[in-house]
Amino acid sequence: MKNINFEIGGHSLSPGEQKTIDIPLASMPTHNTIQMPIHVIHGKQKGPVLFISAAIHGDEINGVEIIRRLLKLKQLSKVKGTIVAIPIVNVHGFITNSRYLPDGRDLNRSFPGSSKGSLAGRMADTFFKEIVKKCTHGIDLHTAARHRDNLPQVRADLSNPEVKRLALIFGVPAVIDSKIRDGSLRAVAVENNIPVVLYEAGEALRFDEVSIRAGMRGIVNVMRELGMLAQSKTKESIKTPVISSNTSWVRAPFSGILRALVPLGAKAEKGSVLGVISDPLGANELQVIAPEDGIVIGRTNLPLIYEGDALFHLAFYKKKVDAVFDQVESFQEKLEPAAATQAPSDPEYSPIQ
DSSP: OBOOOEEETTEEEOTTOEEEEEEEEOOOTTSOOEEEEEEEEEOSEEEEEEEEEEOSSTTOOHHHHHHHHHTTOGGGGGOEEEEEEESOSOHHHHHTTOSSOTTSOOGGGSOSOOTTSOHHHHHHHHHHHHTGGGOSEEEEEEOOOTTEEEEEEEEEOTTSHHHHHHHHHSOOSEEEEOOOOTTSHHHHHHHTTOOEEEEEEEOTTOOOHHHHHHHHHHHHHHHHHTTSSOOOTTOOOOOOOEEEOEEEEEEOSSOEEEEEOOOTTOEEOTTOEEEEEEOTTSSOEEEEEOSSSEEEEEEEOOSEEOTTOEEEEEEEOSSOTHHHHHHHHHHHHHHOGGGOSSOOSSGGGSOOO
8 A cells, every 4th residue: 555645853755755854952062953863764655664763872882883784775665664763862972972861861761751851851752752653663772781791682571462573573582571661762652552672782882793783684574574574585484582581680799800701692500600700819719600590691891890790691481591592502603794604695684884
């Protein structure tokens, strides 16, 4: 069915039109204007309206690169429905390499916001009303915080059937049934019946090739599931991930220097040694032990740690973790850059220069 005009940010797009639009934000103290750039691809045929956002936390930049590569895909010229891509939501934080806004607030704890509130509240209000509220579905791209690394994972409230459908089709082996936090984008979206999944992978202020490739693949998988893109002629089966509804950080029992012994994606058997904490002279050493069988989905990258610091993030499963570990291992091998000696037939799976 032929599409109709799409109104966003004071612009009207005709079916088949693409446009980059600048959404005005609060200006700098220098009176220079700050704008949130968005790119809209409005298909010729009707379909879902999907927003893809990154850098709500300004130092989480993997998603910026994911969106840049995504917008280069030739298949998007034949999209059904509309794509609204927002590579940098927190423009202020992005410019200053900061997770937060200049007022010290977390944008992802400030929704739905207010046009008369704090800077964070005003930006949240603008982003929600001008963009999110005009969409039917959403994908929000994140990374771990500074000095931490996350295994590519999808976090979603799986009690919502549509959210669960998109989370499972994304195509990463780690899917976490994650409850919604007050003030988050996911919270305000679900209140307005807009299913949103959160993809989290890599470390703040760093590009990670596996995380970027996995994010691109996942977005394409979701668009195919929604009928926005045609199915691939060389479609590969997506293994159904094993869902975890229980995760926990293993914390440092005392301060010292950490030698981490397990990488992301490793299987952590109950009682196994995850790392060793010692003093600088090595006189005292303490092993960090896995409390239960699980998979390492996050870890600190800092060797200097204090008592109580979060060291290893484990996801626990009701079933044996062997099946999950096999999926993680296969997933990582497939997306490692060194393994891509030949470009696959499906262009969105290949690295884009």
